[in-house]
Amino acid sequence: MPVNVQLGLRGKPLFEGRGEITRTEQTQTGTKVGIRLRDCIDISQLVTKYQEILIRADIDSFASDNINLGVSADYRLMASDVLHLLRTFRANLDQFDQQKLTAEAEAEILATCEERILPTWREHWHHANALVEPIMEQPLELRATKRFTELVLTPEFMAGAIWNRSYVKPLGYPGDFKIMSMVYDWQREGKTLYEKLSHRLGLDVAECIATRMTDMRTAIAKAVLSAPAALAENRAVRIASLGCGPAREIVDYLAVNDLPRRTDFTLIDQDHEALSSAYERTYPAVVRLGGRASVSCLNASFVQLLRGELFEKLPPQDLIYTVGLIDYLVPKRVKSLVNTLYASLAVGGTLIVGNMHRCAGSNLWPMEFITDWNILYRDAHDMAAFAAGLPGAAYETFYDSTQRVVMVRIVKKS
Ligand SMILES: C[S@@+](CC[C@H](N)C(=O)[O-])C[C@H]1O[C@@H](n2cnc3c(N)ncnc32)[C@H](O)[C@@H]1O
Known part of the structure; x- marks a missing residue:
């Protein structure tokens, strides 16, 4: 039986021609019809038209979109x-x-x-x-x-x-x-x-990244001078940085002429290149200080960290700090991480955890909107909640000099 055949895409005609029904088949959902086309199809023309329809639909989708919608x-x-x-x-x-x-x-x-x-x-x-x-x-x-x-x-x-x-x-x-x-x-x-x-x-x-880094350098200097467990046990001071990146505070700190006490640094990061760079930058100082300092690098995924595997292999630490890492983690994960890190401290040891601070002059707009760099902003109350309930802990929150980073310092008293 002769029929007119029309093919369409997204409501637009793609092909029109004559055909005939050559076969019908009853199915549960209706009748299937086999059609033989009488007119030749120009495939290249069909493809061109197909692409044209898709392109027009794409353009319609963004050009008809009211760009002001949702933007005040x-x-x-x-x-x-x-x-x-x-x-x-x-x-x-x-x-x-x-x-x-x-x-x-x-x-x-x-x-x-x-x-x-x-x-x-x-x-x-x-x-x-x-x-x-x-x-x-x-x-x-x-x-x-x-x-x-x-x-x-x-x-x-x-x-x-x-x-x-x-x-x-x-x-x-x-x-x-x-x-x-x-x-x-x-x-x-x-x-x-x-x-x-x-x-x-x-x-x-x-700027607050640099001020936060200098705060960590100060914390290192303090730990090296006065870590109670290291003094009592007459051993090297142990310091670990989690999510260390370039570890510039350690590079800078090791520029000292002499270390007041032997110090072992452990750098942990998921980025191998970051660790290599930190290692290369600290190596000359380690050599110059003639055995007074050591720097070890651990390449680790976050999953490994949360499982607590890494720190189980390390001796108790006098200072552990992590800045620029928990900003990416939901509260439940941070809490669990803080528990793991706190458990890895020596008695008298200090854990410092930093996060970008939610405030009027925060980095929110430039980072999130201009560079699509998503982080979670926190305040002192949020940070204190991560330390609350840790056994034998004393803690306080503080800010970097720009007030754009909030940190919690947790000391393991017993
Ligand atoms: C924003 S940077 C901060 C680096 C350094 N703390 C600083 O302030 O210069 C965050 C670092 O955390 C590391 N990092 C991110 N996720 C990690 C993970 N799951 N485990 C270990 N390191 C991680 C990144 O590779 C990066 O070097």
Whole structure:
């Protein structure tokens, strides 16, 4: 029986022609019909049309999407002010780049621009924090605002090395040891003046990583001088860093002329490259200090850590610290980790655990929205809860000098 055949895709016609029914078959769901086409199908034309329909459907999906939906007017205004600020500096610095400037002149221009841009940048950043705080628990608004930011603002920031690496995450995880090192090195990175300025804005956000690191260096110095168990047992002081990254606080600490006491450092990280880099940076000092210091590296996954396997193999430690790690973990996991680490302390030993702090000037907006670097922010109350109930423990919470990192210090009294 002759029939008209119409094929369609997503409501659009794909093929029309004549055919005939050659076979019918009754099934439980209805009648199956076999059709022989009488008109030839031009396959390449069919494929082209098929692709065209799909492409149009794709374009419809994003072009008809109201890009403003879920993004507040205040947020859009703030984004446009930030863009205007950055582009003003970019346009003018690009002109300086055309001139043959001496290194001194470049440094002078950058120093002046930094001085001018930083206060305004901080105002925008803190204002943006206030704008996004209420949407953090609202998935639709959060997704729309993040998408808007990544389309509108992120490309402008990508000129800065630290923004770029934070967004791209080339090692597959955020906050790798190379980003940490950028913060500690505090160099003017980039080819153009604008690239250097943009990098500097990123360093401003990351400043608390450096202050947190110096706090850990101070804690190391204190432990080496006065770890009670090491003094009582007349043995080396034992210090472990979990999620050590580049371990810059240890590299810096080992720059001392002489160590007050023999010290054994254990560095633990899931990234082999981070450990190699830390080992290479500490090795010259270990040699120079002639047996007064040792550095051992443990490459371990988080699962291994939580099982407590690693620390079971280590002798009791006088200082254990972990900063920049629990920010990625839900409370239940942190609690379990803190229990494991506390159990691995010698009596009199100290455990320090740090987390980014939820506050008006926190890193929330730049990290989460510009670089899609997701972490959990915590306050002193949250941190104290991780220490609560540990047997024989005394604990206190404290902040780094920027107030953007909150830490809990737990001492094993008995
Ligand atoms: C943000 S960095 C902080 C590094 C260092 N503590 C600092 O402040 O410079 C986090 C580090 O934790 C490490 N890390 C992440 N997940 C880990 C895991 N499951 N086990 C061990 N290390 C981990 C990462 O490889 C990275 O080096």
